[in-house]
Amino acid sequence: MILSLVKADFLKIKRKGMWLLCLIGPFGVVALQMVNYGVRKDYLFDQMDDRWLYYILNINSFTPLAIVLGIVILTSFMASIEDETNAWKQLVALPVSKREVYLSKFTVVSCVLFLSSVLLFLFMSGYGLTLGLGADIPYLRLMEYSFLPFFAAFPVLGLQLWVATVSKNQAIPVTLGVVGVILAYSAPLLPDWVIWKWPALSNDWDHSYINALLGIGFGLVLYLLGMIDFKRRDVK
Amino acid sequence: MFSVINSEWYKLRKSKVLFLLLVAPLIGLFIGLANSSIEIEEINAWHEKLVMMNFTYAILFLPLISGVLASVICKYEHQEGGWKQLMALPVTRGKVFLSKYLLLILLMLAMQLMYLVSIYLVGVIEGITDPFPMDIVWKSIFGGWVATLPLIALQLWVSIAFKSFAAPFAINVIFTLPTILVINSERFGPYYPWGQPFLMMNIGGSTGDVFFVPWDQILTVVGSSFLIFFIGGYLYFQKKAI
Numbered sequence: 001m002i003l004s005l006v007k008a009d010f011l012k013i014k015r016k017g018m019w020l021l022c023l024i025g026p027f028g029v030v031a032l033q034m035v036n037y038g039v040r041k042d043y044l045f046d047q048m049d050d051r052w053l054y055y056i057l058n059i060n061s062f063t064p065l066a067i068v069l070g071i072v073i074l075t076s077f078m079a080s081i082e083d084e085t086n087a088w089k090q091l092v093a094l095p096v097s098k099r100e101v102y103l104s105k106f107t108v109v110s111c112v113l114f115l116s117s118v119l120l121f122l123f124m125s126g127y128g129l130t131l132g133l134g135a136d137i138p139y140l141r142l143m144e145y146s147f148l149p150f151f152a153a154f155p156v157l158g159l160q161l162w163v164a165t166v167s168k169n170q171a172i173p174v175t176l177g178v179v180g181v182i183l184a185y186s187a188p189l190l191p192d193w194v195i196w197k198w199p200a201l202s203n204d205w206d207h208s209y210i211n212a213l214l215g216i217g218f219g220l221v222l223y224l225l226g227m228i229d230f231k232r233r234d235v236k
Numbered sequence: 237m238f239s240v241i242n243s244e245w246y247k248l249r250k251s252k253v254l255f256l257l258l259v260a261p262l263i264g265l266f267i268g269l270a271n272s273s274i275e276i277e278e279i280n281a282w283h284e285k286l287v288m289m290n291f292t293y294a295i296l297f298l299p300l301i302s303g304v305l306a307s308v309i310c311k312y313e314h315q316e317g318g319w320k321q322l323m324a325l326p327v328t329r330g331k332v333f334l335s336k337y338l339l340l341i342l343l344m345l346a347m348q349l350m351y352l353v354s355i356y357l358v359g360v361i362e363g364i365t366d367p368f369p370m371d372i373v374w375k376s377i378f379g380g381w382v383a384t385l386p387l388i389a390l391q392l393w394v395s396i397a398f399k400s401f402a403a404p405f406a407i408n409v410i411f412t413l414p415t416i417l418v419i420n421s422e423r424f425g426p427y428y429p430w431g432q433p434f435l436m437m438n439i440g441g442s443t444g445d446v447f448f449v450p451w452d453q454i455l456t457v458v459g460s461s462f463l464i465f466f467i468g469g470y471l472y473f474q475k476k477a478i
Contacts, residue, residue: 024410032414035417065413066413073406074402076401080399080400084400171253171307171308171401174304175301178296179259
């Protein structure tokens, strides 16, 4: 049952530009560094002995912003395709549970974001290889900075999907997203418990996997809260 | 004309949308108070606050929130055939577009003024005793507003074109994020429309002119991008099938 719901949700986002966004996100993040390295390669090479690490960190200064904004756009879009045509009522009138409807939306957004992470890994490694950053290619670190921000952003995803599905006015989740991206941008100034800081993969313990584990755990909590609230509410 | 603006205002007045404007001073307070550790040698302690608050505010917040406001102002028309009802009234499309735009820039001005209040509050909370540099702050607040005029015109255009909030927001994000890098470039920075709010709010610029940016740059970059976006949106709305 859930599989056919997910399929239906994938059909709904077809030809709406969402797959294009899924490509533009990771490409844009790497393209900004293409320009950056294209203009002042020598200066950037002098910044740190480990050129690969410096390159990855440069990319990672934009990844959290792109992920947070991508989540805002995707979740608001998933809600507005039902809002626009007043389809919520029709959707929940079908013999499916509201919990599955919510799970399906969550799954589709996660799939699109995960694909973006895979693309980020490919683009980041690909451009890095052409730059001549050194013979030791840090595959593990490349994977770390491609996939862990995605897991660390789960709480933001859970929160945004929750707010987007229960708000009649999409200005609310989008404004929350703007505030979120300001918080993600100010990550170094924030304490570790702020969820928008997690995709930046920095914390007091210096282990980035902690952010990913916390992200999955707390993301699950927010997902459940959102699902319970969505189920409880009346659909107009 | 005035009655069209008035009716636009009625649609907004009792909605919770006006709370959106309050986000600006809250963000201002957050950035101002979170950065308290940075110390720059300055004659006036306000300057250092202004430099760092305006940075995040003008690069990310101002362009993004202006797009949200533009979507909000078209929300009622996108629901249940609102455009049809509006156009059935004895008003021209040109007047509708113009009054939506005018109301938007007034809201942005109100938001800038509230941000101004938040700058002052940050100073009071941190106990800055230096005199408040009103001449500089005024330039920055008003300059940031002028720089967003073309961005608002574009966002109004795409908000009229798309029903959902997500699409105009996505376009806004795609142009806004690169600003973080572009403003570092001396060659390209001055020509990027989305970088203008930062350049015109950054108090480090030349102080001889009315704004922190030379007049010819304002006229060419802000002026021409405003003309392109405004005329583009205006013509699009004239021809849009409703």
